[in-house]
Amino acid sequence: MKIKINMLFWNTLTSLAETIFSFDEKVLKSMKRLHTLLFLLALSLIYQASLESAERPKLIIFISIDQMKAEYLEWYRAEFSGGLKRITVEGTTFTNADLNYAPSETGPGHATLGTGAYPVHSGIVANEWIDPSSNAEVYCVSDSTAGMVNGEGGGVSPRNLLVTGLGDWLKKASPASKVYAASIKDRAAILMSGKRPDGAFWYSAKSGHMVTSSYYTKELPMWVQQFNAGGWPSRNVPDAWTKLRPDSIYTKYGPDDVEGEREWGNSRTFPHLIAPDKKNGVIASTPYGDRMTLDFARALVQAEKLGQRGVTDLLFISLSCTDYVGHAFGGNSHELIDNLLRLDRALGTFITDMELAAGGGNILFVLSADHAAMPLPEYRSKIEQKPARRVMVRDEIYPKIAGHDKQLQKELNTTEQIIRSNAFLNYAAAARAGVDSVTLEHKVRQGVMKIDGIADIVFRREILGGNGSGNRYLGYYQRGYHPPRGEDFIVRPCEYCLFTTSKTGTSHGTPYVYDTHVPIVFWGSGISVKQVARVVHTVDIAPTIARLLGIAPLSSVDGKVLKEIVR
16 A cells, blocks of 8 residues: 555644543653654554545546526426436435625636635636726636637636636646546636646637637647537537427426517527528527537547546536526526426436446536526516516616716816726826715715616725625625726626616626526435535535545635535
């Protein structure tokens, strides 16, 4: 047996020894240093032997379903017969899981899943943010030094991610292990897989290929080139997206045609025609994008022999199509239901294939989501008869803020803009007018809070100082705010008020539960069958997997180990 001394457990054993002998100080004083060392070494060897003999999964597949509301697993449970049914029936499901931060967006969501750190520490505070020093917009994974590979991709990397991730921790502890990620979205694959995975791949709508950047490799592996050469979209995307099952399955959940849904062609109802020359571009807005991602993951597992080499390998998969379909049609639409039914079927086949590849008892599946989403406002207001509305910010919010800014300029006797675009304030102009920062913020708040549709405004000072006047959402903003990348204030819409520039579709981003309540499910090797109702958070997943593998994070984590998974 290879002997390794883990310092964390060495310290634990030392504490244990002191406890055992504390009843008699004379005993401790009389013990020889050598005897103490041998005692602790023996316990350490026993611990190491138990670790090495324990069955660890050979392949961990961590799946994020983009914009997957936890409610979907309940609302449509009766219709599932594939992978979504299997993992929830046979695994451990946390029914009260929450992001516990805002903004509820794709970039922060995947970074949190992969690192166990909130945006306040990971630095990924949004999909895009404004650099306060340059006033330039920054995409969360932008990297001008990351070049194209085989003439495609490039321009992105995890450079903006400030912490390490689960994949990095595994590679440090087990250099022979492999870590990969795949998604339709670049930010999803990149931010889940950490700083230095073996590879991260995402979809190019321009070519219909899976691509990467030179941050990861100088040339696409041959198996990726072969996959791309197969022309997956043209071969597998049909000429029309139709319903998988009889119409009666869908209509019991509501109508197919709802005001507020995006029009596809000239219709909001099935079937949705797909022109042959549009398949590359439209695939992400249909269930077929996730099928392609899973087929790519199959090719990856086969080519790289994941889970088949005597060590633990880690595969991150972000399935993006629920997000695109949800944005366009809403979570109660026939389109979203059909997307989930097809995803359920595809996941069932994928799980079976992974069992055949790595062995049934050697796999751990973890499923969660980066965020949820608000219901389509028109569905909630007109079908469910509950309060909700679409707030067109260009007509209803921006002009009123501009009017308030003009009033502030008049009060301060200045022509300089006070409430600047992108949520920044002109403190310098106020100071020149003899108005201190606290007074300025008070004046801004007074005007902004009069605008219909705005529930609150929170300033940087309050976020950093924690003095939010009893604001129940302040903690969400604190955990989601990284000061060097933060704006001067954050506006919170009223609940079930969709701030948007579009007359159709829905979105997310708020601290409200409809945006933050997501699933967490563990299934596979060593996982018991249970439902857990206590509050847990997505930040808890990465440290839990690390504890299962007996590895330590390389940077601080905010999450806690889920005791229902690791005893």
